[in-house]
Amino acid sequence: MGNSALKHSLKKLRDEKPLVHNITNYVVMNFTANTLLAMGASPVMAHAIEEVEEMVALSRSLVINIGTLSRYWVDAMLAAGKKANELGIPIVLDPVGSGATSLRTKTFRTLADSLKLSIVRGNASEILSLLSKGITTKGVDSVHAVDQALADAMDLAKSIGTVVAVTGPIDLITDGRKVIRCHNGHPMLASVTGTGCAATASIAAFAGIIPNALEAAAAGLAFFGLAGELAAKKSQSPGSFMIALIDSLYEITPEQFEAGARLTTDPS
Amino acid sequence: MGNSALKHSLKKLRDEKPLVHNITNYVVMNFTANTLLAMGASPVMAHAIEEVEEMVALSRSLVINIGTLSRYWVDAMLAAGKKANELGIPIVLDPVGSGATSLRTKTFRTLADSLKLSIVRGNASEILSLLSKGITTKGVDSVHAVDQALADAMDLAKSIGTVVAVTGPIDLITDGRKVIRCHNGHPMLASVTGTGCAATASIAAFAGIIPNALEAAAAGLAFFGLAGELAAKKSQSPGSFMIALIDSLYEITPEQFEAGARLTTDPS
Amino acid sequence: MGNSALKHSLKKLRDEKPLVHNITNYVVMNFTANTLLAMGASPVMAHAIEEVEEMVALSRSLVINIGTLSRYWVDAMLAAGKKANELGIPIVLDPVGSGATSLRTKTFRTLADSLKLSIVRGNASEILSLLSKGITTKGVDSVHAVDQALADAMDLAKSIGTVVAVTGPIDLITDGRKVIRCHNGHPMLASVTGTGCAATASIAAFAGIIPNALEAAAAGLAFFGLAGELAAKKSQSPGSFMIALIDSLYEITPEQFEAGARLTTDPS
Numbered sequence: 186m187g188n189s190a191l192k193h194s195l196k197k198l199r200d201e202k203p204l205v206h207n208i209t210n211y212v213v214m215n216f217t218a219n220t221l222l223a224m225g226a227s228p229v230m231a232h233a234i235e236e237v238e239e240m241v242a243l244s245r246s247l248v249i250n251i252g253t254l255s256r257y258w259v260d261a262m263l264a265a266g267k268k269a270n271e272l273g274i275p276i277v278l279d280p281v282g283s284g285a286t287s288l289r290t291k292t293f294r295t296l297a298d299s300l301k302l303s304i305v306r307g308n309a310s311e312i313l314s315l316l317s318k319g320i321t322t323k324g325v326d327s328v329h330a331v332d333q334a335l336a337d338a339m340d341l342a343k344s345i346g347t348v349v350a351v352t353g354p355i356d357l358i359t360d361g362r363k364v365i366r367c368h369n370g371h372p373m374l375a376s377v378t379g380t381g382c383a384a385t386a387s388i389a390a391f392a393g394i395i396p397n398a399l400e401a402a403a404a405g406l407a408f409f410g411l412a413g414e415l416a417a418k419k420s421q422s423p424g425s426f427m428i429a430l431i432d433s434l435y436e437i438t439p440e441q442f443e444a445g446a447r448l449t450t451d452p453s
Numbered sequence: 454m455g456n457s458a459l460k461h462s463l464k465k466l467r468d469e470k471p472l473v474h475n476i477t478n479y480v481v482m483n484f485t486a487n488t489l490l491a492m493g494a495s496p497v498m499a500h501a502i503e504e505v506e507e508m509v510a511l512s513r514s515l516v517i518n519i520g521t522l523s524r525y526w527v528d529a530m531l532a533a534g535k536k537a538n539e540l541g542i543p544i545v546l547d548p549v550g551s552g553a554t555s556l557r558t559k560t561f562r563t564l565a566d567s568l569k570l571s572i573v574r575g576n577a578s579e580i581l582s583l584l585s586k587g588i589t590t591k592g593v594d595s596v597h598a599v600d601q602a603l604a605d606a607m608d609l610a611k612s613i614g615t616v617v618a619v620t621g622p623i624d625l626i627t628d629g630r631k632v633i634r635c636h637n638g639h640p641m642l643a644s645v646t647g648t649g650c651a652a653t654a655s656i657a658a659f660a661g662i663i664p665n666a667l668e669a670a671a672a673g674l675a676f677f678g679l680a681g682e683l684a685a686k687k688s689q690s691p692g693s694f695m696i697a698l699i700d701s702l703y704e705i706t707p708e709q710f711e712a713g714a715r716l717t718t719d720p721s
Numbered sequence: 722m723g724n725s726a727l728k729h730s731l732k733k734l735r736d737e738k739p740l741v742h743n744i745t746n747y748v749v750m751n752f753t754a755n756t757l758l759a760m761g762a763s764p765v766m767a768h769a770i771e772e773v774e775e776m777v778a779l780s781r782s783l784v785i786n787i788g789t790l791s792r793y794w795v796d797a798m799l800a801a802g803k804k805a806n807e808l809g810i811p812i813v814l815d816p817v818g819s820g821a822t823s824l825r826t827k828t829f830r831t832l833a834d835s836l837k838l839s840i841v842r843g844n845a846s847e848i849l850s851l852l853s854k855g856i857t858t859k860g861v862d863s864v865h866a867v868d869q870a871l872a873d874a875m876d877l878a879k880s881i882g883t884v885v886a887v888t889g890p891i892d893l894i895t896d897g898r899k900v901i902r903c904h905n906g907h908p909m910l911a912s913v914t915g916t917g918c919a920a921t922a923s924i925a926a927f928a929g930i931i932p933n934a935l936e937a938a939a940a941g942l943a944f945f946g947l948a949g950e951l952a953a954k955k956s957q958s959p960g961s962f963m964i965a966l967i968d969s970l971y972e973i974t975p976e977q978f979e980a981g982a983r984l985t986t987d988p989s
Binding site for chain 2: 746747751752788791821823912914956963
């Protein structure tokens with residue numbers, strides 16, 4: 186996927202405003218909705234088991250995010266996910282805090298076993314938690330470097346047939362064979378809560394536009410990372426950076442996206 | 454209601470700081486609370502069935518908002534609403550996403566049937582969903598123009614004895630006989646999540662001050678729309694617009710409100 | 722605790738980035754997480770009874786905040802709190818809205834009776850609600866002056882063996898014998914929702930660094946209040962003040978904290 190294809194996908198996103206259904210955590214709901222709106226998508230948040238199947242059926246992609254998890258929500262995630270699978274709607278999973286508690290790690294496992302996931306996006310510790318025994322993390326922050334996770338990410342991608350995106354200073358995106366690296370981003374992103382979850386939502390917005398999951402994940406991360414770079418030019422303090430980030434998601438033109446995306450493919 | 458009465462009602466709001474009890478959705482809780490605080494009201498959020506009756510009894514108005522709905526919350530909405538009715542405390546209902554799923558549409562119906570609502574505020578699709586068969590919407594965004602909803606809004610107002618406010622480029626406010634149009638507002642408001650819900654909260658703040666529900670709804674929408682206009686003069690990107698909006702809600706003086714409110718009444 | 726000790730504790734906080742486990746209310750989750758991240762701590766939010774014990778075991782302090790309470794959450798608060806007590810992890814309680822409803826007042830009582838709390842932080846009405854009969858408050862805002870609460874705060878501190886912090890124009894911090902007054906802060910803090918809860922989180926961050934609870938509470942309030950003062954120099958409107966507040970929490974250097982903290986100890 187060249188940068189000119191990225192330009193066209195952003196144009197399409199802004200034209201079609203795909204509805205993205207989010208079952209996500211309380212901390213980031215508002216920020217995620219504003220991220221999606223600013224970039225040009227149409228967010229909806231709904232988690233009740235009575236309505237998630239109807240809501241996902243109206244949507245172009247589904248985000249499942251396991252932060253601030255409770256058991257009741259897992260049932261709704263499974264119901265929404267099964268309906269999404271039935272209808273061919275891509276699911277993007279964010280295993281927030283997997284590895285920190287057994288509820289989160291087990292839920293990641295249950296979702297991966299029960300659903301056909303298009304894309305899983307996490308930090309290195311979260312991704313490692315699914316395959317590796319004895320991984321422990323510090324809350325929701327990664328204690329592992331991205332490259333430590335590459336082999337496991339490729340294994341995970343192959344074993345469950347999904348695209349895996351491991352985010353960090355340089356993001357890795359793999360379907361188990363190809364590896365794309367995304368060089369967009371900025372360290373200030375780590376100083377605002379929910380930017381990982383927002384990156385997942387950005388991926389989901391592009392997954393509503395780009396059928397190939399590897400390309401959608403790369404596009405979503407490049408776009409979000411580029412917005413982070415532009416925001417960091419306006420502010421290096423987290424409050425005003427967060428606001429500049431939302432502004433940048435809205436302001437980036439398809440041409441700027443084409444010029445600014447920095448994706449490389451590993452030689453295979 | 455002339456603009457001079459609006460000036461006085463804003464003065465009264467700032468003096469009396471009416472407590473507004475919100476049973477609202479997770480996405481907008483923080484933004485709604487900041488909206489109410491900034492304009493001069495006193496927000497409280499409480500949803501547990503064990504406490505909503507006590508909380509609403511301390512309040513000057515009650516917001517019921519059905520976004521991110523689940524069944525457990527509906528019981529609390531009904532309990533709070535019945536207590537509010539008993540005490541003569543006005544209820545302002547925001548039927549977020551009604552029409553998108555049957556849970557939401559049915560809940561709108563249940564609330565309208567079980568409670569005496571002072572004001573219902575929604576977009577055209579949400580308002581149409583209660584009366585019209587076969588309405589479907591795209592998530593929580595309207596797919597219908599405001600004027601498509603006028604006749605239905607008047608019918609709805611008459612049939613359930615409430616004031617109906619249909620928001621869009623020009624807002625319609627009707628009690629089933631009179632129709633007021635609010636010309637305040639700005640397209641940037643649609644780029645920030647929860648501005649519809651915040652407009653509902655603004656109405657509820659004025660409903661704690663102005664006994665006439667038609668006038669309270671018009672005042673709340675004019676005030677919120679004016680804040681949007683002033684914010685758009687400061688920023689045309691959604692992150693900084695959102696911040697400027699909160700600032701404007703706080704900065705508008707009673708005199709500016711008098712000068713800036715643009716309400717017209719349809720010839721009857 | 723002199724101001725030079727405050728400088729060192731802030732340095733330590735930034736170096737060690739203590740994980741703070743929050744069981745807190747929906748309204749402030751995002752703002753609290755951003756407060757903690759900005760000041761240099763590492764926030765995690767988790768409330769499910771299935772995981773709170775594991776999560777708190779990874780943490781350096783625990784915040785329990787009873788805003789937007791429901792019964793299910795109380796069980797998780799107790800489970801997390803008992804594990805924290807077992808492991809010697811300090812608990813900081815924020816009894817939001819205690820006195821407004823019997824659910825909140827009873828829950829404050831239950832938590833105080835069942836757990837060894839390190840620090841309780843509330844406004845005067847909330848603190849008074851535990852000991853005094855017939856106290857009623859207006860929603861979540863105080864209707865009592867701070868000094869009205871001093872004797873009760875000292876009684877409360879002695880009777881349940883905790884540090885009590887009563888915040889207002891001047892904050893009182895007492896362990897039942899010593900009384901520290903914090904003169905930092907700014908009236909604009911009252912115009913943003915969740916600043917009381919964020920002050921509690923600031924205390925919890927310092928409680929992860931400073932073993933003495935009285936000193937940790939004083940440090941947390943002085944730091945947060947100082948950030949409010951610096952933010953008020955940038956903006957006197959609540960939206961941009963809120964953003965400037967987050968920026969200030971990040972920007973304050975240990976040297977600025979040393980120079981700006983204004984704590985006094987009452988003669989005993």
